[in-house]
Amino acid sequence: MDTDLVLSGGLLAGTWRSGSDLSLPGAVDALAVSFNEVTGQGAREAPGGPSVPFSWVLQDGRVLASTFARDTQPGQLLPVCPPGVGDCREVLRRVWTPLRLGVRDGLRRLYVIEERFADAGGGLQRTSRQLDFYDTP
Numbered sequence: 001m002d003t004d005l006v007l008s009g010g011l012l013a014g015t016w017r018s019g020s021d022l023s024l025p026g027a028v029d030a031l032a033v034s035f036n037e038v039t040g041q042g043a044r045e046a047p048g049g050p051s052v053p054f055s056w057v058l059q060d061g062r063v064l065a066s067t068f069a070r071d072t073q074p075g076q077l078l079p080v081c082p083p084g085v086g087d088c089r090e091v092l093r094r095v096w097t098p099l100r101l102g103v104r105d106g107l108r109r110l111y112v113i114e115e116r117f118a119d120a121g122g123g124l125q126r127t128s129r130q131l132d133f134y135d136t137p
Contacts, residue, residue: 005098006061016110016134041079052092053079063112067092093117093124099131110134 042065044052056065068078071087081088096112103109114132117124 002098002100005101007058007063007096007098008061009058011101012058012063012110014108014136016136018132018134043079050077053077054092054094055079061098063094063096065094066090089119090124091119096132096134106137108136110136 039055039057041053041055044054052067054065054067056063067090068081068083068088069076069091070078070081071089077091078088083090093116095115095117096110097115099111099113101108101110111131111133114128114130115126116128118127119125
């Protein structure tokens, strides 16, 4: 683990694609995030599945990606809405904690501990914590 590695817009410039998601059968560009600023929006795409919108922010040297929903609009996911205002709540969150950044043959690979959280109605609960990697040319 590189304790000096802090994620920032300059370090992460470019489009990063999830290595573990791409290894799933049939997955195509399952998670691609362009980090040209310190905040933004994107969508997770999975073949045969719905597109899941999210917003992301670089905070305290980590990436936080969130998806929101409104209880009055069941089944509709949103990249942003103010949590706690009206019926808006965060339903999905991904957190990247950086471990190592490597460069080989012109490809940058970022290794992270990725935590995933979901809300099934009782608040966000961690559903997984795993080693993951993201690549960019």
